Amino acid sequence: MRTNHLRSVAVLGIAAAIAAPALVACGSSGSTSDAGGPVTLTYVNWDGGMQAVVDQWNKENPNIQVKLSKPSGTGYTLYNKLITNNQAGTNPDITEVEYQALPALISNKVVVPIDQYVGDISSQFDKSSLAQVQFEGHTYGVPQNICPMVFFYRKDVFDQLGLKAPTTWAEYAADAAAIHSHDPKQYIGNFSAVDSGWFAGLAQQAGANWWTATGTTWHVAINDPATTKVADYWSNLIQQGLVSPEPNWSPQWNTDMNNGTLVGWTSAQWAPNQLPSIAKDTAGKWVAAPLPAWNAGDQTVGIWGGETEAVTTNSKHPAEAAKFVKWMNSSPEGVKILIQQVDVFPASLANQTQDALKTPPPFMSNQPDYNTLMTQEAKNVRTFQIWGPDANVTFDSYSNAFASALQNKTALSGALTQIQDATVSDMKQHGFSVSG
Amino acid sequence: MSTVGDRPIASPVRPVSGGVARPARPARRVRRRRRSMLPLFLLTPAVVLFGLFTIAPGIYSVWLSFRKTQVGGGLLGDLNPTEIFAGFQNYRDAFADPEFRHSIERMLTVAVIGVPATIVLATTLALCLDAKRARLVGIARLGIFLPYAVPGVVASLLWGFIYLPATSPIGGASFDYLGSRAVFFSVANVAVWGVLGFNMVVIYTSLRGLPRDLFEAAELDGAGELQIALRVKLPMLAPTLTLVTVFSLIGALQLFNEPTTLKPIANAITSTWVPLMRVYADAFVNNNIYQGAATSFLLIVMTVAATVIANAVVRGISRRSTR
Numbered sequence: 001m002r003t004n005h006l007r008s009v010a011v012l013g014i015a016a017a018i019a020a021p022a023l024v025a026c027g028s029s030g031s032t033s034d035a036g037g038p039v040t041l042t043y044v045n046w047d048g049g050m051q052a053v054v055d056q057w058n059k060e061n062p063n064i065q066v067k068l069s070k071p072s073g074t075g076y077t078l079y080n081k082l083i084t085n086n087q088a089g090t091n092p093d094i095t096e097v098e099y100q101a102l103p104a105l106i107s108n109k110v111v112v113p114i115d116q117y118v119g120d121i122s123s124q125f126d127k128s129s130l131a132q133v134q135f136e137g138h139t140y141g142v143p144q145n146i147c148p149m150v151f152f153y154r155k156d157v158f159d160q161l162g163l164k165a166p167t168t169w170a171e172y173a174a175d176a177a178a179i180h181s182h183d184p185k186q187y188i189g190n191f192s193a194v195d196s197g198w199f200a201g202l203a204q205q206a207g208a209n210w211w212t213a214t215g216t217t218w219h220v221a222i223n224d225p226a227t228t229k230v231a232d233y234w235s236n237l238i239q240q241g242l243v244s245p246e247p248n249w250s251p252q253w254n255t256d257m258n259n260g261t262l263v264g265w266t267s268a269q270w271a272p273n274q275l276p277s278i279a280k281d282t283a284g285k286w287v288a289a290p291l292p293a294w295n296a297g298d299q300t301v302g303i304w305g306g307e308t309e310a311v312t313t314n315s316k317h318p319a320e321a322a323k324f325v326k327w328m329n330s331s332p333e334g335v336k337i338l339i340q341q342v343d344v345f346p347a348s349l350a351n352q353t354q355d356a357l358k359t360p361p362p363f364m365s366n367q368p369d370y371n372t373l374m375t376q377e378a379k380n381v382r383t384f385q386i387w388g389p390d391a392n393v394t395f396d397s398y399s400n401a402f403a404s405a406l407q408n409k410t411a412l413s414g415a416l417t418q419i420q421d422a423t424v425s426d427m428k429q430h431g432f433s434v435s436g
Numbered sequence: 437m438s439t440v441g442d443r444p445i446a447s448p449v450r451p452v453s454g455g456v457a458r459p460a461r462p463a464r465r466v467r468r469r470r471r472s473m474l475p476l477f478l479l480t481p482a483v484v485l486f487g488l489f490t491i492a493p494g495i496y497s498v499w500l501s502f503r504k505t506q507v508g509g510g511l512l513g514d515l516n517p518t519e520i521f522a523g524f525q526n527y528r529d530a531f532a533d534p535e536f537r538h539s540i541e542r543m544l545t546v547a548v549i550g551v552p553a554t555i556v557l558a559t560t561l562a563l564c565l566d567a568k569r570a571r572l573v574g575i576a577r578l579g580i581f582l583p584y585a586v587p588g589v590v591a592s593l594l595w596g597f598i599y600l601p602a603t604s605p606i607g608g609a610s611f612d613y614l615g616s617r618a619v620f621f622s623v624a625n626v627a628v629w630g631v632l633g634f635n636m637v638v639i640y641t642s643l644r645g646l647p648r649d650l651f652e653a654a655e656l657d658g659a660g661e662l663q664i665a666l667r668v669k670l671p672m673l674a675p676t677l678t679l680v681t682v683f684s685l686i687g688a689l690q691l692f693n694e695p696t697t698l699k700p701i702a703n704a705i706t707s708t709w710v711p712l713m714r715v716y717a718d719a720f721v722n723n724n725i726y727q728g729a730a731t732s733f734l735l736i737v738m739t740v741a742a743t744v745i746a747n748a749v750v751r752g753i754s755r756r757s758t759r
Contacts, residue, residue: 080720104723107512136511193703216511250701255602389512396721400706407616407703426722429529431506432513 039317040065041324042092045309046074048273049341053328056337064320066094076392079105086110086313093315094325097141098307099132100197100387100395106140107389111310113138117322124330128383129347133308135386141308142329143347144338147268148291148301148377149201152275154263155287155366157186165289169233172292176242179263188264190256191234192248193406196398197304201268203227204302204382206294211388217433220388220424223416229294231412238406245406254278266291268304269374272361273343284366288373290380299380306347345374352378390426397422501526501730526730535708536731542620543710547688550624555681557628558635559673563665565636566643577640581633588630592697595626600701614702623705626694631687635680642676643669678753682746689739692716711735 043054043066054068069092071078079101085091086108097105105111115138122130129143151172153165158175161182166172176188192198200210208226212219221227237243244262246253256262258279265271275286291301309325311318328334335351338344343361346352352375360370367373388394401415401422427434504522507513530536561580565573583591597603599613599622613622646669654664692712699705699713707721708714715735719728 076721080723083723084725103512107507107514107517108723109514109517194700213511216509218511245703247700247703250600251597252600252602252701255600259602261602389507390722393722396707396717400708403703403706426724429504430513 038063038065039320040067041094041315041317041321042067042069043094043309043324044069044071044078044092045096046070046078047096047342049343052341053334053337056333057324057327061324064317064324066324076101076395079392082110082312083108089314091312091314093317093321094309094311096307097310098197098305099143099303099383100200100391102133102140102308102310103135103387103389104392105310106135109313111140112313112315112318113140114142114311114318114322114325115139117311117319118142118326121326121330124348124350126347126349126379126381128303128381131383131386132306141310142325143306143308144329145269145306145344146347146378146381147270147303147305147345148374148381149205149266149268149304150271150288150301150373150377151291152265152267152271152286152288153188154260154282154285156285157260157263165287166292167290168296169292169294173233173237173242175264176237177240180242185261187244187256187262188242189266190244190246190248190253190262191238191406192246193403194247194249194399195304196395198248198266199230199398199402200384201302201304202230202266204384205291205300206230207300207382209385210394212385217435218388218427219435220420220427222394222420222423223413227416228413231416235412238412239409247403258282269345269377270305270343272363272370275363283363286364287367288364288370290373290377300382301377301380303381303383345371345378388423388427389432390423390430393426394419394423497729498733500726501733502726504724504726522726526727527734529727530731530734536711536714539708539711539714543688543691545620546624546627546691546710547685549621550627551681551684551688553624553628554632554635554684555677558632558639558680559670559677561632561636562639562643563669565640566669567661567665569661577637580636583629584631584633586630588626588693589697591630592626592694595622595629596698596701599698614698614704616704619698619702619704623691623694623698626698627688627691631684635684638680639673639676642673646672675750675753679750682750686739686742686746689735689742 041064045068051068054066058065071081073081075098078095079097082091082095082105091110095111097111102111118139121139121142125143129146133139133141133143151165157179158164161178163175163178166175172188179186179188203210203226206226206229208221208224208230210220210222210224210227212221234243238245244256246256253262254277257265257275258281260282271288276283290299293299309329311321311325315321328338329346330348330351332351332354335344335346335348336354336356338346339351339354339356345357346354357371357375360367364370397419398415401418402412404410405412405415424434502522502524503519504525506518506520508516508518564570565577570576586594598606599608601609601612604613612618650668650672651664654668659667690712691710695705695709696713696716699707699709707717711731712735715728715732718731719725
């Protein structure tokens with residue numbers, strides 16, 4: 001065993017030795033060119049359709065050429081790679097960052113403030129979007145999109161049962177019972193243990209603030225009363241067997257979404273971009289409605305997802321990189337392509353009235369006012385005051401604790417305590433000052 | 437951690453080094469200086485690569501396991517983060533975390549199911565192929581070996597579809613293959629399916645190497661195929677079987693691909709389900725390479741201990757069988 005092992009290590013080593021210069025070349029290509037001459041920036045983003053945005057920019061800016069590449073993995077696979085490569089100095093100039101991961105990248109000095117290049121952007125975005133990219137008086141990115149949570153449901157099935165989209169969580173529970181009792185194989189939705197951001201969004205709606213900061217002291221409250229209320233609500237539905245405990249994004253889930261086993265999905269603005277690959281046979285049957293409220297009439301919703309572009313510490317041309325970021329996420333031209341090609345709902349306020357938003361995403365062609373709903377929901381968004389610098393630990397702990405709770409049929413509120421403990425102990429271990 | 441990508445349960449088996457005859461010493465007439473330079477020169481590339489890509493990273497990761505990051509000033513700690521000496525804190529954390537012990541228990545559970553299944557099935561199939569009445573041996577052997585050529589990740593995806601209710605052709609709708617208990621068997625099954633063929637080939641090759649006249653003698657004495665297989669062939673396979681078993685056990689310590697691939701579809705599998713997954717989660721999910729280094733060093737110590745014990749057992753058995 002050892003011999004084979006060594007051999008493979010050696011082969012890998014040689015491969016790495018050969019590949020390394022090539023990789024380094026990719027990572028910083030153009031970055032060494034003389035000031036004044038044309039600059040080539042590298043940019044990682046995993047969203048489909050992004051090439052169109054980059055192409056448009058390159059056409060207009062012959063002196064600042066952007067090279068788009070897809071990362072080998074999305075989400076934390078990418079962020080952890082950025083943190084590791086940061087020390088080697090091989091990061092791309094610009095990277096996509098989901099809001100919840102930005103503090104961790106700042107904490108590890110992977111990204112740099114861009115205030116001096118983009119100026120004051122405060123008037124162009126609302127407070128909740130700015131809170132995602134501004135920390136301690138510095139701006140680290142230009143927000144790209146807002147992803148308010150909304151409830152998607154199969155209108156055909158709801159109509160058949162004489163149900164309307166639930167407006168409160170109590171109605172959601174009643175509908176869940178009605179649907180399941182009519183056909184025991186059918187569910188109004190599933191509770192996914194793999195999507196921490198989804199549950200965080202539900203907690204935001206209920207008034208949770210997982211992290212707050214006073215001065216430089218953190219306060220962590222993942223098992224606060226608001227979040228516990230959300231956990232207990234879902235625990236109850238799961239115990240009654242009214243929602244399916246299956247995780248999202250699995251072949252099982254795709255099948256269930258496609259064949260009408262699942263007739264609702266508490267999701268977010270970007271869902272129509274994903275649905276074609278999840279449930280392709282159901283196009284035209286889904287309708288988006290505001291997320292059910294805790295108290296009738298309360299329009300508050302949380303967010304699930306959303307991203308900004310950030311400029312890395314490794315970049316030798318932060319000014320040019322920031323210029324591209326600002327153009328892409330706040331100029332009418334850049335945002336228009338984002339709307340049309342990437343199904344984005346822009347965070348930039350001025351661009352929320354663009355004509356491009358008058359047409360719904362292709363999958364929602366049956367709901368012409370889809371983006372009108374998004375415009376309205378975007379105003380009702382409530383987020384955490386700040387994402388913690390170790391949201392990655394929180395998110396991993398969420399999937400473990402919630403998956404175990406679902407598997408062992410224990411209360412979800414117990415899982416919250418585990419997440420809280422894991423988060424606090426990690427922050428303390430790294431030397432953050434944490435109270436509670 | 438280069439071991440991460442390895443296949444679990446059975447690792448490729450190599451002959452026991454003690455069995456190889458040592459080359460005779462060079463004759464005294466050969467001049468000394470000639471003798472000394474060439475082997476060194478030939479060894480250099482291997483030694484350099486070994487040093488660069490195994491020893492050096494190994495030492496570095498041991499070094500890392502005694503370190504940790506300390507955030508600097510400011511809310512996000514980004515003013516001047518530093519790497520500091522952590523003493524045995526990472527090791528203490530690993531031991532203090534009940535999840536680490538549980539991950540080892542889960543790994544052993546899969547091993548206890550998977551290793552005997554692999555050995556019994558591989559031996560049975562090898563004996564069947566070696567039987568006089570066996571037909572289409574070449575095709576059958578290839579068929580049984582084929583799953584070994586399927587990468588572990590692909591195999592796990594494939595089995596994932598077979599287990600999930602919506603896509604299951606084997607009754608996943610009425611039986612939860614990914615339930616709290618069943619998941620151990622389901623994971624072991626994927627691993628066994630993957631390595632069965634390899635172990636079968638090893639045992640079969642060893643069978644073919646046994647003296648045929650013994651079987652003929654047994655046949656003349658009136659023994660049937662089954663009796664020959666159980667009473668003559670099986671005892672003579674003992675050294676091979678021991679070897680295959682211990683290496684399968686060591687391979688089981690490296691369980692990673694199957695549960696990692698099945699994790700997104702099974703609530704029963706967490707990101708710290710087995711020790712290697714925990715190392716991965718520490719280093720690349722929680723971004724704490726220091727903790728990951730400590731845990732992997734502990735795992736290496738365990739593997740080395742298992743190897744030493746295994747080698748002792750193998751040596752003991754082969755010594756007994758040669759007597």
